[in-house]
Amino acid sequence: MVSAGRAAAVSAAPGSATAEGLLDRLAGVTDPRDPRGVRYALATLLAIGVCAMSAVGHNSLTAIAEWVRRCDQRELRRLGCPFNPFTGRYRVPDERTLRDAYSRVDPTDLTAVGFGYLATLARPGPAPLTPDGVAEREQRRAHRAVAADPPRRRAIAVDGKCLRGAKRPDGSQVFILSAVRHADAVTLAARQIGAKTNEIPEFAPLLDQIGDTDLTGSVITVDALHAQRAHAVYLVEQRHAHYLITVKDNQPTLAATLRALPWKQVPVLHRQTGRGHGREEIREVQVVTVDDLLFPHARQVVRIRRRRRQLGTKKWTTEVVYAITDLPTHQARPEEIAAWAREHWTIENSVHWIRDVTFGEDASQIRTHHTPAVMAALRD
Structure with a gap:
């Protein structure tokens, strides 16, 4: 808050x-x-x-x-x-x-x-200046990107965070699952994860806290932990929302299927180059249209290839990420998918990082009953 x-x-x-x-x-x-x-x-x-x-x-x-x-x-x-x-x-x-x-x-x-x-105070999109009035480079870049070609759908990032300093009476750590809007980093909902469970069963209860006005038609971006068939069915069939899910080896069959697609024959549909934080990055996006493909309602598979190098060096590192979405081609352009994938880290950069660095959340050892989660909500 x-x-x-x-x-x-x-x-x-x-x-x-x-x-x-x-x-x-x-x-x-x-x-x-x-x-x-x-x-x-x-x-x-x-x-x-x-x-x-x-x-x-x-x-x-x-x-x-x-x-x-x-x-x-x-x-x-x-x-x-x-x-x-x-x-x-x-x-x-x-x-x-x-x-x-x-x-x-x-x-x-x-x-x-x-x-x-x-919600009554937040700006509709990223501002050209930081809250301190500084024309910071990443802030300007995000503002120009949204102003030039804004995505047609709202996007909400769902991710969990460990409160490292807080512990329950049994010694287990406290985790909070949050849903954060991409556009302004406002937390729509948060849920404390029980001691004997994890983020997966808390996904639907978390989004149940968000009304249809904010969720219907929105794109929910999640990491590989939530590449669950039940999550896709819940979003599309029950909440009339959409998903962009990262796929990794925690779903080995699905990940192998995505890697086996004929990517060498697929053209690069979107390329973006950027500099910041002492490095240069090139992002290339390839998209393949599919029909379900072992995952409910899947319509497009995305391959994002990221190449990075530290400024002043010649060595490049390459990372390839796969994702799936239920949105067909005419509803999600490659550049929109690339923006959603990158902005998913809003929850890390604009929420979790501020909690940890500005408010020292990980150093906090508050641990009584609901107090750790309440303090996290006040920091939001």
Whole structure:
């Protein structure tokens, strides 16, 4: 909630113009606490977390509690803290109050409310400048690409992330599965993965949290772990969405079938060259039309050949990736498929990276009940 909408939502000082709007949205999160003895509204405690995290360094519950203690009376009033008539001052929640509330909140509910808030603030496409106003090269390149030939369909990336510092009582690590829009890196839904399961059975429940308005007709991009027949059937037949799935050797029969196609006879339909991060990259896309091909509703197979070299060297490395989609040729051009495949890493570059580097998520050792997932939702 912070990383995607920080600039437009609430700044480090909670007296910004949209603070009341944030409180109104957070009031939609179900409060699981016993109403007897509750002193602070749940929306207030969550808003404190959002505002504190927007100031880099306040990444733990202790830091959040210290941040709110430094707030002045005007800021506490805008955050919705209760007024003490005996002291004539607004009350300040302590770390224990924050920890108890966050451990009880349903992170799925919080993510849904956060998306509803950020959706009204997010730009329709990548901006020409970074949030800091810097004309960064990759930002300009993405802006020009979308402005010149935008994909005809919305795209949503689904991927999981391990919260490396957080552990359950049994010692297992906490994983979060998220669905993120390509265009603006806004998290539509997130789901904590159970201790005795993995991402695969959580795929459909995650997307069930997204309404038909956002999912119908969209392209869902996933990595090779989700190259599951049941996922394809669910997306196309139940949710009327589309898929672009990377295929690797975890599905050996399907991967061997894709490699055996007559690629030497297939022309390169899209080529893109780019420079950035100290390297040069050439991407070539070949497409073959198929009919199901051992996978439900498959209509096109994509072969993406990436050649890279570090600037100042002559050695090239080559990587070949295969993917399948249910969209026929007239609904998905090669350049659109290439854009979706590349933008799938939005969830890594614009969400996971910000959580880890800016907010220090992997270093966080918060581990009580739902607290790790709730903190992840606040960082989104």
